[in-house]
Amino acid sequence: MIDKQLRLWIDTDITIGLRDGFLQYKDVDDGYALGCLMHSPEVEILGISSTRGNTDNIEESTQTAQHFVSSFGANSYKVYKGATSNFVASDNTSDNNTEKENKQSDAVTALIENLEQGNLTILAIGALTNIADLIKTRPDLVSKIDSIVSVAGRQSTDEHFISGTFQLKPFRDLNFEFDTDAFNYVLKSGVSVVLVPFEVCKKMWVDFDDLARLRKQGPMGNFLARHALGWWTEWEIVFGSHKGFNPFDLVAAAYVVNPQWFTTKPLFARTEIAPSDTEKGTQKPYLICTDSPANAYPVSYCVDIDEKAKCDVLTRLAKQTIAQQVLGLSHVNIIVEDVDVAADYYQRVLGFERAFDETGEAMSYRGISMKSFALDAGLEEQPVTIDVQFVRHPQAGIYLELMRYHQPTGKTQLPIQPKTYDLGGPRHIALEVANCNDVFHFLKEQDGVTMINTASDYKPVELDGFPITFFYWIDLYGVQWEMEEGRRMGKMLGIV
Incomplete structure (x- = not known):
């Protein structure tokens, strides 16, 4: 390791x-x-x-x-x-x-x-x-x-x-x-x-x-x-x-x-x-x-x-095999109504703290709107505006990505909570990968994998102004995964 x-x-x-x-x-x-x-x-x-x-x-x-x-x-x-x-x-x-x-x-x-x-x-x-x-x-x-x-x-x-x-x-x-x-x-x-x-x-x-x-x-x-x-x-x-x-x-x-x-x-x-x-x-x-x-x-x-x-x-x-490409857990994404209220909540109940990147800059982004994000998220030409606040657990080293969509707007009521034995999962689980393009093409060839956008020209692209590339896919049991390259926020930076 x-x-x-x-x-x-x-x-x-x-x-x-x-x-x-x-x-x-x-x-x-x-x-x-x-x-x-x-x-x-x-x-x-x-x-x-x-x-x-x-x-x-x-x-x-x-x-x-x-x-x-x-x-x-x-x-x-x-x-x-x-x-x-x-x-x-x-x-x-x-x-x-x-x-x-x-x-x-x-x-x-x-x-x-x-x-x-x-x-x-x-x-x-x-x-x-x-x-x-x-x-x-x-x-x-x-x-x-x-x-x-x-x-x-x-x-x-x-x-x-x-x-x-x-x-x-x-x-x-x-x-x-x-x-x-x-x-x-x-x-x-x-x-x-x-x-x-x-x-x-x-x-x-x-x-x-x-x-x-x-x-x-x-x-x-x-x-x-x-x-x-x-x-x-x-x-x-x-x-x-x-x-x-x-x-x-x-x-x-x-x-x-x-x-x-x-x-x-x-x-x-x-x-x-x-x-x-x-x-x-x-x-x-x-x-x-x-x-x-x-x-x-x-x-x-x-x-x-x-x-x-x-x-x-x-x-x-x-x-490379897919095992070699996956570097570690990047973050868990949670859709919220207000990223500041949610950050305070997770600090109160679990001890998460607002996160900073390796240069000391706050990982807090408000009113973000970029075409490349919409493409990576499978939203094609829809206008997208989001707030993002990362929080990090000081002991476990785990990151949560708290995200609010201003547009497009989704369901505003929480679904019925599934039982512990029901199929289903969090909004998405993000893994750090070494090469987003290689992983994308590998997964496209696998049975039981559906890309978030099934269009033939869907592919990962780098975000404007950020050294980050990602894409979403859904597994056989309905879990939504994000494969992310460039943020380098997990185990490979020695955080854990």
Whole structure:
């Protein structure tokens, strides 16, 4: 059982499905990392930002992330565009850099907003430009970053990133090399950094049999397998890798899901300039991690991974079961004549108190009228105006949603109270779910399930101004259920 979810931000240079030419496929592993984390109840994804690395073009990674998230993610997931050029550490910039200095990316703005609300772990699986920009803009927020997990580093300049038997040129340490100034700025800030290096990533392989199984495991699994087939072929033919491919970023995602799978040791990271192993006749920077603290910065360096991690993370890429989707009890809804009178009543008779959200704002909403609520509630084009007051029990952690409908108006007299052995139930019981869309499509296929609105185009949509998506359905015994995504008010926030 998960007591409390890890607040997670993902910074990615995702390019799955793109290529530069024949047998020149761009990396697919970011897609595997995102897919794994989307199906991991251990984490709460607060946002996804695009960065460069696999591509020089921020628009490519942004659009690819948006497509992946809209296809397979929850409605609450948002993608924020990152920096368009490399990090500039100095404030003494030329005219060419003035625009970058003055313009804050959407990614940094969103990161600041989320860090102001609470601590974050950041999975950085691309160039660290956005993270460096964040730290430069708001150094006071470094203490609210629990850790930054990145795929980078090696223990010697003699260590080369070779996976295939006839791979002529080693892989680059791309997340470091693409924007070295950004990586060094992050290290110097004193933030906790976890490095998942090539030597550990090379211990996990995805082979053809894995792809064949994954292709049968739901829409996302099928997508990931199909788009990885070209990458697998390139590794087989061009690199001579007969074991498949190393899903680098998926290994880093595995660390976020369960650090206990990894063996780590404290080392110190520094930049060394040495002959390049990827471009003959040139010099390049290497991120070297050793026991020596001289001119270096402390990191947690992964040196090994449990073999069982691969099976677990690949299983997460398959279609989720309904049991995995349900996160906990969200609230019980009660229709009342006056939300304040009802709140006072439940405080008097049961000890419920008026509730506040995680930012300290009162969960009290009056005169709410929005088309999206009407659509989710199955009321189609009817005008809807409601008052809502949430109350929370300080001991049990249970929420009641006290709701008054100004319009439309329903029955004003209570029905005859059923006996304890009569069929029937409360107005509705709300469950927190990880992905409203997935649950909606699952339930539509089940016998004994009737949607509150039987129209063919009924579907969950996100509320205007709120990161909440829901829908109603009625079970075989007349109980009305709400499946809700985005409010995060129950057990997954550690309330119980």
